[in-house]
Amino acid sequence: MAVTSGHGVRPNRPLSPHLQIYSPLINMVMSIVHRMTGAALYAGSLLLAWWLIAAATGPDYYSYFLSWCDTWFGKLVLLGYTWVLMHHMMGGIRHLIWDTGHGYDLKTVDLLSWGSLAASLLLTAIVWVCVAMGGA
Amino acid sequence: MTSMRTPLKKVRYLGSAKEGADHFWKQRMTAVANIFLGIFLVWLIVSLLGADYATVKQKLGHPLISVALLGLVVSGTIHMRIGMQTIIEDYVHDEGLKVGALVLNTFFAVFIALASLFSILKLSFGA
Numbered sequence: 001m002a003v004t005s006g007h008g009v010r011p012n013r014p015l016s017p018h019l020q021i022y023s024p025l026i027n028m029v030m031s032i033v034h035r036m037t038g039a040a041l042y043a044g045s046l047l048l049a050w051w052l053i054a055a056a057t058g059p060d061y062y063s064y065f066l067s068w069c070d071t072w073f074g075k076l077v078l079l080g081y082t083w084v085l086m087h088h089m090m091g092g093i094r095h096l097i098w099d100t101g102h103g104y105d106l107k108t109v110d111l112l113s114w115g116s117l118a119a120s121l122l123l124t125a126i127v128w129v130c131v132a133m134g135g136a
Numbered sequence: 137m138t139s140m141r142t143p144l145k146k147v148r149y150l151g152s153a154k155e156g157a158d159h160f161w162k163q164r165m166t167a168v169a170n171i172f173l174g175i176f177l178v179w180l181i182v183s184l185l186g187a188d189y190a191t192v193k194q195k196l197g198h199p200l201i202s203v204a205l206l207g208l209v210v211s212g213t214i215h216m217r218i219g220m221q222t223i224i225e226d227y228v229h230d231e232g233l234k235v236g237a238l239v240l241n242t243f244f245a246v247f248i249a250l251a252s253l254f255s256i257l258k259l260s261f262g263a
Contacts, residue, residue, distance in 0.1 A: 017191075035223065038223075039220070042220050045213070045248045048248075048249070049248050049252045052252045052259075053252075054258050056255035058189075062192065063189070089170070089171060093169070096167065099164065131182060
C-alpha cells in the first residue's frame with residue numbers, strides 16, 4: 001500500500017485552483033497590485049536612501065543626484081514612485097478598514113477597491129500638479 | 137513539573153512561528169505611522185523643489201524635519217522588511233533558498249536603514 005502520510009510525503013489530494021482559473025475581480029486585482037506596489041516600494045527605498053546620502057555628501061554630489069532626477073528616465077521613475085506610494089497607501093487604508101471587521105459586504109468591497117484605485121490616481125495627479133507649479 | 141497544556145494548546149498559544157500576532161501587529165502599527173510619514177515625505181520633497189543646496193541642507197537638518205525623517209526610515213524599513221518576508225515565505229518553497237532570501241532581506245533593510253539614518257544625523261550634527 002502506498003505511503004500517504006509522514007515527512008516529505010505529499011498525499012494526492014485535490015488542490016485549490018490557481019489564479020488563472022478565476023476571472024479578475026477588482027478586489028483580487030487590487031490585492032495583487034498592493035503586493036506588487038509593496039515590492040516596488042522596497043526597491044524604491046534605494047532611491048530614498050540615495051537622496052539622503054546625496055544631501056549629506058555635499059553640493060556637487062547633490063546636484064549630480066538632481067540632474068539624474070531631471071532626466072526623462074528619472075522623471076518616469078519619480079512619477080511611478082508617486083503612484084506606487086499612493087496606491088500602496090490607499091490599499092493600506094482599505095486593509096486597515098477591513099481589519100476593524102467592517103466593509104465586507106460585496107458592494108463595499110467593490111467600492112473600497114475601485115475607490116483606492118481612483119484615489120491613488122487623483123493624489124498622484126495632485127502631487128504632480130504641485131510639482132509642475134513649483135518647478136515653473 | 138509536567139505541563140498540563142496539550143501539544144495543540146502549545147502550538148496555538150504563539151503559533152508555529154513562536155511569535156504570536158507580533159508580526160501582524162507590527163505591520164499594522166508601522167502601516168498607520170507610514171500613512172502620516174509618507175504624506176510628510178511627499179510634502180517635504182515638493183517643498184524642496186528648485187531649492188538650492190544650502191536651503192535643502194538647512195531644511196533637512198531642522199530638528200522637526202530630522203525627527204520625522206528618522207521616524208519614517210525606522211517605520212518604513214521595519215514595514216518593508218516584514219512585508220518582503222511574507223512575500224518570500226509565500227513564494228520561495230526551497231528551504232535553503234528561503235533562509236538565504238530571508239537573510240538578504242534583513243541585510244538589505246538594515247543597510248537602507250543605517251545609510252539613511254547616518255545621512256539624516258550627518259545633516260543635523262555634521263559640519
